[in-house]
Amino acid sequence: MNYYKISFSLSRIFLLSAFTFTINLSFAQKTAISLKSAYQDDFLIGTALGTEHILEKNEKANALIKREFNAITPENIMKAQVIHPAPNRYNFTLADKYVEYGQKNQMYVVGHTLVWHSQLPPFVFKISNPDSLRIFMTEHINTVAGRYAGKINSWDVVNEALNEDGSLRKSVFLNKLGEGYIKEAFLLAAKADPKAALYYNDYNIEQPAKRKGAIELIKKLQASGVKIDGVGIQGHWSINTLNLKDIEDSILEFSALGIKIAFTELDLTVLPNPWDLQGADVNQRFEEKPEMNPYKDALPDSVQTVLANRYTDLFKLFLKHKDKISRITFWGVDDNHSWLNGFPIRNRTNYPLLFDRLLEPKKAYQAVLNLKIAK
Template sequence: MIKIFISFATITTTCFFAPIQIQAQIQDQQPIPSLKETFKNEFLIGTALNTSQILEKDVTANKLITQQFNAATPENIMKAEIIHPTWNQFDFTLADKLVEYGRKNNIKINGHTLIWHSQLPRFVRQIKSPDSLAQFFADHITTIASHYDGKVLSWDVVNEALEENGSLRKSIFLQQLGEGYIVEAFRLAQKAAPHTELYYNDYNIEQPKKRAGAIEIIKKIKAAGVRIDGVGIQGHWRASKIPLAEIEQSILDFSALGVKVMFTELDLSVLPNPWDSDNADVSATAGNSKGKDPYPNGLPDSMQTILAKGYEDLFRLFLKHKDKISRITFWGVNDGQSWLNNFPIRGRTNYPTLFDRTYTAKPAFYAVIATKK
């Protein structure tokens, strides 16, 4: 039985979807529109896939994925701790299945990610010699990027290399290899994967200071004569406080550098934020307390409206700059899959995607669809 937690009477006339039509469509269980078809002339529409979805264990999820999305990014299986677990061992098993899944369903794959300070295998965290780390660095990028050259559309070559003030994150790579490690990562990826697009990916780079840091990275890569094809803005925002002006400026600033712009991990949290700023650092945690999980049994009408309006505003902005944006990827197929159920407080119930836990389209989904009308 499908549970609908929304009362369409609360939706104001400023929203652009038709409540009565939506309600009737859900009740009649008619086929819903397709995101990938709706925006086929504007940008790719992607989602993050977990292992169960890649292995097609959930029939309902698989039907929705193939109907709605034409791009996909793996949540975890291409991260170093899984694909390169020991010094001399690479495990391509799950990543190869993802590539096959994409080929079979005409879904373009974005590799995520070659160099990231988090989710490293234990042996890397124990390396103390810069020479040994440089050897790992080169072998890791060259082996994996070459294995998937021509099989994936793109790679997030370097992920989350910046602090909030725009300076380089004090990761193991910066500390042992120096500031040139980012340019070198792109140089190695370019050589190993000449038929693959190469991206820099980060969160909060729509914010002025961090954006300036990302611009500096892109300029340094280009000045070195190395290829960088795009920049990914992750898009982990609060539904009630989306920084639209900063997002628009980031689109303009990055595209002016001659690179593609993508929104790579889009989700809109509806839960109280324990901090006074957006934060997507997976190592950050906050203690649980009363009132921090306000909607364990379903999202109230008022919050459904806020979520729908947030997605509507974003997609109107994306459409305004459709000539500069190549992909929009949602970070999760449905609410139950979202990492935000456990970040930054474990065990909460969040509702940040376009589909609820039964894979039913939410008002936010129809708000996005309606931006094309």
């Protein structure tokens, strides 16, 4: 064979190989894209971890968490009922493993939560003396926040302290310590863990009345010189009643206070809600009825599409205001893990997240990802 023909053939083979390699590399790059990599220049993408995730019991779930998320929040194991079950007794086993999980995977670690009226250990409700309750709160914050000082990136210092009309919730803390307990909690947290960002966290504070109350609360803290770095809007919403205007107004109004906004517990229920229930008051329960559990076996494709569209709308809004938002955290890893399966009616099957019960991505996942990779 002629030398020039051999050279030409080799050149064609080389070019074809290079072209094939480029295609394969492009495909590999696309398949390697995750939520956290797609949004790395915008805000953190987080998830709530249950005990099974912290202990890394499910290999597929563990791989998914590490691939898709760069921020974590403990679903329950840092709440007082678990971490401080009795006077002068703490249980740090799971909390230690949670913090270790975040550190070894180089994730943003959220502490949730220091002061909350719910999921308290029973002995707290037996405290009748205000001074004794103040001692409990002080020792609890000093011990828990102090133990993880320098290892927690942000704390939800006070959780759900407001009623729907924006007034202060008549919790055990308000009733015995007065409204000053919120300021005390932030001061204690700032002293116990000076490097952590400190957040007030609540549901429905995107809605006008409750938002007004939250803004007044934050302004009072700021006026008294208290360190407060951000506000957490939980984001327990419905595909049927998602109000983007309220959400955008809340981003703008909270940001005007000079603080960051995090969406801390995001999920979108797909199930009917005849009581016009909103938010996440865990004490609300309703009767089981078949019509309230319409997707017991599977979610219809038409509803999958609606869910994907709602997440698309939400993330378009988040991207519009990415300079004001620090983090978006989904309240659960997958549909099977979601607390909404049993709230506010037991034994319901819900589908509020981006990954299904087999830990596979849903239409909603691809929709959120497409907002970035389509550009």
